[in-house]
Amino acid sequence: MNPTRRTRRLLGLIACVLLALVLGLIVHGATGRPEIAAAAAWTTFVSSYCAWIWLRLARLSPAETAAHSREEDPGRWVSDLILIVASVAGVAGVGYILIAGNAHDVANAALGAACVLASWVLVHTLYGVRYADLYFSAPSPPIDFGDEPPRYIDFAYLTFCLGMTYQISNTTIRTSQLRSVVLWHTLLSYFLGAVVLACTVNLVAGLAAS
Secondary structure, three states, X not given: OOHHHHHHHHHHHHHHXXXXXXXXXXXXXXXXXXHHHHHHHHHHHHHHHHHHXXXXXXXXXXXXXXXXXXXXXXXXXXXXXXXXXXXXXXXXXXXXXXXXXOOOOHHHHHHHHHHHHHHHHHHHHHHHHHHHHHXXXXXXXXXXXXXXXXXXXXXXXXXXXXXXXXXXOOOEEOOHXXXXXXXXXXXXXXXXXXXXXXXXXXXXXXXXXX
């Protein structure tokens, strides 16, 4: 990886972590409840991290997308795995907040819903970057995007379509390896989608009861 780009990426990640830690400490000081502070910090980190990734990648041209995705980064798979596991842990934390909190505490319910939604976006963001890696590292294109060379925005289209509908209607998956990745992606999407729906129902019930 280009040293300048690696430094920029590291600084961006550190900034997101620091922002989340500061907000988490503020919330903990205001509420005295570590689970609320952790949920607020997690939501802040994921939201800022995903926004930073897409603001940086969405503007890249097809050639820049190919060059960026091919850069060697041994820690990428490890970091992606950690973040996906952490997103599932964040969903579990939200379940604790929604169950243990006051049924009429709409603010906590809203925070829980935001935390789950942020985790959902994070998973699809990581898979979007992974699809780009798999596409440009393959000997022949494993995904048929049509006549135009793909950009990161095309991989965003792919990953969020899979996340919302569990299918893609106008993009062809050509290899068994990629179908395996898509399978795990859609299974995780289904789980997170069910949790998002449950949080939405809980939030609406809380609003109706308040």
